[in-house]
Amino acid sequence: MRRLHAILGIVSSLNLAILLMTGLLIQHREIFSLEEYTVGRGLLPASYRPDDGPGGVRADIVIVDLHSGRLFGKAGSLILDVVTFAWAGLLLSGITMFSSRQFRKVRSTDHEDTKAQRHKGGRGVRPLPPTRVAPR
Template sequence: MTNRKPKKFTAFLWHRRVGLFALVLVIILAITGIMLNHTEQFELDETYVNNSWLLNWYGIEPEDEPISFRVGEHIISSWHDQLFFDDVAITSLEQNIHGAIAGEQFIVVALDNVLILLTPDGELVEHVSTSISFSDIQRLGMKYKRPVIETSEPLYYMADEHILDWDVIANEDIKWTEEYPLTKNEKEKLLIAYRGNGLKLERVILDLHSGRIFGSYGVYLMDAAAIALLWLSLSGLWVWSSRRNKMRKKKHFQKHHRK
């Protein structure tokens, strides 16, 4: 029997294996690099991600539960410092929500000491501070189709038809708002709306380009791809040079050993 030694890995074989390993990362680097060079054209800074898997990966999910109120055919919700009209984000919030009603002219949303006025279609009209007239709003209700506020004293104030002046009234025949329990489908739509304003596509492309999207070791993975590219260049040059020298020796041998 003849003893056969195991074949050694040549630079060419390693060159091919490392090339296959680095191929995917190099493609990612190239595509994301081109996109980042044309951020404005691709509108990366204006586009929001709504893919559930990506949003879960980034941990973009509110910790608390939404507080919602039914207003006619629409739903007013407060969730993680944002106000929503159905599944559309309207404005940011710095105070707690205490109710929402449909008045004669506007939809009225009550916070701690601010009223937010919306059109019947959900467009923001203005923020009205109530700190001069009263504060510490506890509940929002309606009487004679006009907003009624309960404060912490407790005192009860009813607005005029233009929601400019308030009169103290007795706590009689007031229809108070109650929280509306969202259905599973309504909550899912609201979650999509919330997440839609939480993650820009530009950030995802940047993290993909740097490797941070893969976690704490992702940067080193991209560093490895860069090193692999450098090694591929040097080893490719070495393989080309070796083959060229072999071809020269072969031609030289054939030239001097012809019959």
């Protein structure tokens, strides 16, 4: 389970980094003046927005499409779907590992306490902690 969790984490971290960077650029597109820049055709897939001409595509459009997965067409959407399922797998495996570790920890502590009580001649029940009386 830990190995699967680690692999999913590594694979999805690249996508998360891209989402964070493009989200920041989209949020502050005026500050970065993205409308004034174009991305050349050499950096883009051949099938991406052919109607925009040979000069390239405005940077703000490319960043929004990269953020949404539309930059790579149907394959980009499929990749984002796979990464979304990977994130769900990370969430579930993380919760499972955490809860099973906590359960084992509590169970082993209870087992050791019960064993110690039996060894002392007790009935396996933990004694109540002593109560403190506040001084007057």
